[in-house]
Amino acid sequence: MHRLLVALLAALDAAVSAIVGWAAVLAPLTLMWVFAFGVLADWSALWPATVRIWQLGNFVPLSLTLDGQFLVETGLPEEAGSFVLSLAPLAFGVLIAAFAARSGRRALRSGKWATGVAAGTVVTALAAVIANVTSGNPVATVDAWRAILMPTLVYAVPMLIGAVTGAWSEGDDGIVDRIHDAADRLPSGWREFPALMVRGGGMALAGVVGFAALAIATAVPLRGGSVIALYETTQVDLTGAVLLTLAQFAYLPTMIGWAMAWMAGPGFAFGAGTGVTPAATQLGVLPGVPLLGLIPEQGSPLLLLSVLAPVVAGAIAGWGVRIAFRAEACAERVDHEPTAPRVVLAVGIAVIAGAGAALIAALTSGSLGPGRLAVTGPEPGAIALAVGLEVLVGAAILLLAPRSYERRLGEWVRGDDDEEGASDENVGGRRDIAASLD
Structure with missing residues (x-):
């Protein structure tokens, strides 16, 4: 063109x-x-x-x-x-x-x-x-x-x-x-490394954000009474209610960013000297915005289990990358998956996910008003560290876990497991199946 x-x-x-x-x-x-x-x-x-x-x-x-x-x-x-x-x-x-x-x-x-x-x-x-x-x-x-x-x-x-x-x-x-x-032109085991690392980091970050959105969706029925009560205190007419709702929808992704920070552990602030974390909630007087009714009034040690969500997201990313990595090893007629690239992949996935979480935290922080409201949102550094470490745990479990059937899979792809031998057509079909996992 x-x-x-x-x-x-x-x-x-x-x-x-x-x-x-x-x-x-x-x-x-x-x-x-x-x-x-x-x-x-x-x-x-x-x-x-x-x-x-x-x-x-x-x-x-x-x-x-x-x-x-x-x-x-x-x-x-x-x-x-x-x-x-x-x-x-x-x-x-x-x-x-x-x-x-x-x-x-x-x-x-x-x-x-x-x-x-x-x-x-x-x-x-x-x-x-x-x-x-x-x-x-x-x-x-x-x-x-x-x-x-x-x-x-x-x-x-x-x-x-x-x-x-x-x-x-x-x-x-x-x-x-x-x-x-x-x-x-990189050696076998490292060739697909850049794409796999970016893909895994993106999967982990998408998983963390998805779990945060699910947390917001779960909070709506659980905290719906508080939201309705705040709507009633605003005493706006129908037009005002519609405009207020539209404004809150505009800030819904911001709330998802706060939910991500809460789930990761460090939480977020809504005013200077405040904090909302799974373990505890310390808040002052909040503005009468209905959406803020979704913020939990208190923490609980049981809620600390929410930190497992980023670990699960990292595990899902590690699983997806491990499948693609194993398919690449099979296509190269390698009987094992090199350990060093998998270690670097796990670390790279965690770094990318942590950096993405820090960016989200920075975009969902700022000043919301005068006085103490000048400090609102999560701290990017703390969120990056928490999400990165949690994703690293999940990704490392799936990427570094031993595979007892690893050698058997390589033999199956090459056709070495057939007593009578395998035809070139069958072997080629098996390699296509392995490559399709990527």
Whole structure:
């Protein structure tokens, strides 16, 4: 495909991503403006509010300054008049990243993925500039460089990852293929090492996040009474209830990140000097947000069993990688699986899973308000260490456990177990079966 056409298609993807992001905020805000304010609504504030929420969803911190009269009317203390809001509604970032990764893979299939990534990055940066320039207001301000850089990175990095991972598996006749060829020249037992390590780390991290999402789903019926009670205390009308629910859905991935931190052991904070862990919960007064009703009021030693979830995720990843590794050994007519690569694989899986957990912890941390609420979310370093060690235990159990049938499997693949010998066709079929395990 022609380079110009690739650039135009990638630019269109980036423009659609920005427009859809703005529309996702603008639509519910418009309903609120109509039903809550009516003819007295200040429509000039609608677009700035939309952009600021979109920027927050792209991890741009907002500096909020509330009017003194508003503080008096609402009974808020004077120190609450100025604070930073940086805890992002992670749903925005997740959807943008998924769309960008898909665009990167499409650029790869066109044969000019670098051009596509560059075009998408430039258009996203241009959209961020336009949004920031047209949304000035005295209530919520942002640093201009962050307002441009963060939305650009949220789109460009997943797009690049999507293109590179696709190039690794499908080929790109370029630098990724040259790296892949270099990996293919490694000795037997190490040849598939990079791909297996990344695959195993991704499986382990996906497993941990999946268990965290399951924990949230389990908490809904168990803590549903608290959530309903908080809805009743808000005393909002139907429109307000709908908007409040939509806002909470935007923060649902953030809650899943907190559940991951809780499950791993270190837990998370909801304010300075607080902590929510399986063993104990220490909280102050919480804002009246219904979703916060899912936070357990107290810990229990029994809940410490939740740390087994990352261990199980590591074991599943180790099992999947061991099957692929064993199939590779059989295809190479090797009677045993080398130990050293399996040890490094287990460590690599744990490192990748821990790094991914640290990234999730960083993305789900920030400031949620004035005072003690400036410290909210998990600590990335502690989460990385906990998840990494727990995944390492599970992965090592499955990767390093002895296989009593290991030699027998190699004989079966080669056809040495047949008393009368095996035909080339049968042996080839057995190797195809072993290779299909990869």
